[in-house]
Amino acid sequence: MAIERTLTIIKPDAVAGKLTGRIVERLERENFRIIAAKLVHLTQSQAEGFYAVHRERPFFSSLTKYMTEGPVLVMVLEAEDAIRRLRTVMGATDPAQAAEGTIRKQYGRSIERNVVHGSDAPETARFEIGYFFNALEIA
Ligand code: GDP
Numbered sequence: 001m002a003i004e005r006t007l008t009i010i011k012p013d014a015v016a017g018k019l020t021g022r023i024v025e026r027l028e029r030e031n032f033r034i035i036a037a038k039l040v041h042l043t044q045s046q047a048e049g050f051y052a053v054h055r056e057r058p059f060f061s062s063l064t065k066y067m068t069e070g071p072v073l074v075m076v077l078e079a080e081d082a083i084r085r086l087r088t089v090m091g092a093t094d095p096a097q098a099a100e101g102t103i104r105k106q107y108g109r110s111i112e113r114n115v116v117h118g119s120d121a122p123e124t125a126r127f128e129i130g131y132f133f134n135a136l137e138i139a
Pocket residue numbers: 054059062063092093111112113114116117118120
């Protein structure tokens with residue numbers, strides 16, 4: 001399996017709720033290497049640009065408003081099979097459906113307030129990493 005990069009976001013309510021340390025610790029324990037990180041308070045248009053693929057979905061406006069309600073921690077993670085593995089560690093979109101031991105099962109509050117984002121494919125990972133970081137910001 002190849003070494004991959006993926007983008008993760010610790011969502012606003014998780015940052016506000018001081019879950020950042022626990023989630024970062026879990027990701028490092030799962031052998032992801034943090035190669036870029038920043039705290040960002042997204043504007044509405046930045047959130048809409050990030051989630052542009054979802055603009056036709058009924059929850060788009062609620063999702064983008066939620067993502068702007070406070071700072072988020074955005075990170076690039078590097079690991080073998082990182083994209084698929086991060087999705088496994090995160091768990092299903094809806095915390096109620098997520099497997100035991102996943103981050104969303106442990107900390108998620110609803111299908112929207114599900115604590116973390118993770119890129120879902122190599123092309124999306126490339127787009128999402130480039131959305132937040134330039135080459136100089138990735139160690
Ligand atoms: P993900 O790849 O597991 O994050 O899920 P999606 O790409 O399908 O959705 C993006 C984000 O939109 C999710 O992480 C949730 O925060 C939110 N979301 C997804 N489905 C729903 C829904 O049915 N209702 C609401 N309110 N939010 C949703």
